[in-house]
Amino acid sequence: MKNIIEINNLHKVYTGGTHALKGINLNVKEGEFCILLGLSGSGKTTLLRCLNRLIEPTSGKIQIDGEDIIAAKGQKLRLIRRKIGMIFQQFNLIKNMSSLTNVLTGKLGYTSLLNSLAFSKNKKDVEIALENLQRVGLKDFDENKIKNLSGGQQQRVAIARTLMQKPKVILADEPVASLDPATADSVMKYLGELNKNDKITIICSLHFLSLARKYGTRVVGLKDGEIVFDGTPREIDKKRFKEIYGEDAEEVEIR
Amino acid sequence: MKKKNMLKLNLQAILTDLLIWIYITGCISFLLNRWFNVAIPGLHIVIYGVVVSVIVMTCGISIGRKVFLPTKRTNNKWYKTFWGWSIVLILLITFIVGWILVEVNPYKFFTKFKNAGGIMSGIFDPNLDLLIVSLTALAETIYLALLATIFAIPFAFLLSFFAARNLMPKTLIGNTVYIIIRTFATVFRSIEAIVWAIIFSVWVGIGPFAGMLALMIHSIAALTKLYSEQIENIDSGPVEAIKATGANTLQIWVFGVVPQIISPFLAFTIYRWDINVRMATIVGFVGGGGIGLLLLQQQQLLRWHNVGMIIWLIAAVVWIMDMVSAKVREKLQGM
Structure with missing residues (x-):
């Protein structure tokens, strides 16, 4: 399998002086479900956001599907972003709009402004959007406003929106951190399915080791902006766990 | 330290x-x-x-x-x-x-009440014959305020995006545009509508058109500020999410920003219309037409019963506008 993401010596220093990423080197192969573990502030979110340049890296190289995203500008950058879906902890949907409209916004990278203004009239796109909603178990929810949906349903709408992009990679930034454990598992199940059936590479930051073991094919541990662990979920024993989370940490089982 | x-x-x-x-x-x-x-x-x-x-x-x-x-x-x-x-x-x-x-001078306040007897009796005994004339002038004022608001909306709407800190890039050009628009909005807002009315009554002549232009300028400045502050308060999450789909800047504004601001914008605009109706009365005094101009004329002719009529009408309209705009804004809040 070829590398779909290649990160070389990636640094991020925030204007306040915080050194969030200290020379990250990481290659992710096509089809991997890569889990990022680490404490809050270890650099997981910064790393994910550097990958589609929602945050500008300070230095280093990132290749996505063979293309240099750091050098990309304007139209080129948008075309690369189109291949990268993103899912957020807070779902980041437009709350006073319907599920369908929110899902359709996933197609924006493919349309011009004028066409996108009339996108609810585009039968083909609406059809695909409805299919995607159905895929995440939200058939018949297309007219519901987002603010009337539960957290788990909202995250599934967000997944459907990402699917509109036909992404090769999905970046998931703590997608289940604001959900209860049962709902968290159901959302992870959909991501797992996309990984298996659609061969979409997924990089997902998580807090629950149990979910990492269940869905991840690979685990990368971050601590203070550096990679401290890289292996399979099975390899994480008590000792490794403490390496990632610090000496005082105890694993809490969530089922 | x-x-x-x-x-x-x-x-x-x-x-x-x-x-x-x-x-x-x-x-x-x-x-x-x-x-x-x-x-x-x-x-x-x-x-x-x-x-x-x-x-x-x-x-x-x-x-x-x-x-x-x-x-x-x-x-x-x-x-x-x-x-x-x-x-x-x-x-x-x-x-x-x-x-x-x-x-x-408290002495004057308590002893010279009878000087105001004329206007007081006018208020309690308004001249109903003036009703039709006053209503016509009042309609002029309300429409003047409405048009001033409507004309101000597109200008303020466009400007507010460039006056929002979170949308302007932190580059030299972005900062310059932001500062220029914000400064203009502040300066134009701090010049009272009554001053604009004086300028425009010379420019286009005394009448409701001058009043409308005065209120429009003031409304553009005020709405630009209110709108842009609203944009600065939006949830940045959806904006980021839409950026991540590969959308361009205009698409991000249209789909990430606009849906979040529509109902507060509407609320502010209606509130502004409400303010404009009140201001239109004052603006009429200095050549802006409408009920204000009529009030000034009747007051200078010392026709207190006519003045009384006009005052009652103004009070009624302000009260109704206030109530309606409060109700509409309350409804918008839930959207």
Whole structure:
């Protein structure tokens, strides 16, 4: 399998002086479900956001599907972003709009402004959007406003929106951190399915080791902006766990 | 604390004390002049002020020190401290000077009521024959305010995006555009609509059109500020999410920003219309047409019963507008 993401010596220093990423080197192969573990502030979110340049890296190289995203500008950058879906902890949907409209916004990278203004009239796109909603178990929810949906349903709408992009990679930034454990598992199940059936590479930051073991094919541990662990979920024993989370940490089982 | 910061705080403290004591000596010399006909040259006032503040500063008991510099916490009650008494002095002297300047005269207030008898009887006995004429003028005012609001919306809407900190890139051009628009909005808003009305009544002639232009300019400035502050308060999450789909800047604005601001924008706009109706009355006084102009004419002719009629109509309209706009805004909040 070829590398779909290649990160070389990636640094991020925030204007306040915080050194969030200290020379990250990481290659992710096509089809991997890569889990990022680490404490809050270890650099997981910064790393994910550097990958589609929602945050500008300070230095280093990132290749996505063979293309240099750091050098990309304007139209080129948008075309690369189109291949990268993103899912957020807070779902980041437009709350006073319907599920369908929110899902359709996933197609924006493919349309011009004028066409996108009339996108609810585009039968083909609406059809695909409805299919995607159905895929995440939200058939018949297309007219519901987002603010009337539960957290788990909202995250599934967000997944459907990402699917509109036909992404090769999905970046998931703590997608289940604001959900209860049962709902968290159901959302992870959909991501797992996309990984298996659609061969979409997924990089997902998580807090629950149990979910990492269940869905991840690979685990990368971050601590203070550096990679401290890289292996399979099975390899994480008590000792490794403490390496990632610090000496005082105890694993809490969530089922 | 850093040295540079201390220097800045010290400067602020010194400046505050200088201003306070020059103000106090200025006020005292004004009172001396009024009561005892003693004239003190302006330069002397400044010098006395400086001298007092230097003394107070060196003794370390000044207000500036208290406000800007870290002082040892003492358990002294405020009336046992010098700065406490300085504040009492400032308030007292300001009140006395204000009383004299404003020519406050309670005697007149209680004894000359009958002077207002004409207007009072007019209010309680309005001339109903003027109803049709007044209603026509009132309609002019309401429509004038409405058109001013409508014309202001597209300008304010466009400008507000460029006056929102979170949408403008942090580059030289982005910052310049932001600062220019914000400055214009602030300056144009701080010039009262009544001043604009005077300008436009000369420009396009006395009448409702001048009033509309005046309110429009003022509304553009006010709405730009309100709109852009609303944009700065939006949830950045959806904006980021839409950016991540590969959308371009305009698409991000249309799909990430606009849906979040539509209902607050509508609420602000209706509120603005409400304000404009009230302002339109005043603007009419200086040549902006409508009910204000009619009121001015009748008042100058001393036709108090007509004035009474107009006042009742204005009150009714303001009351209704206030109620309607509050109701609509309440509904919008839930959207």
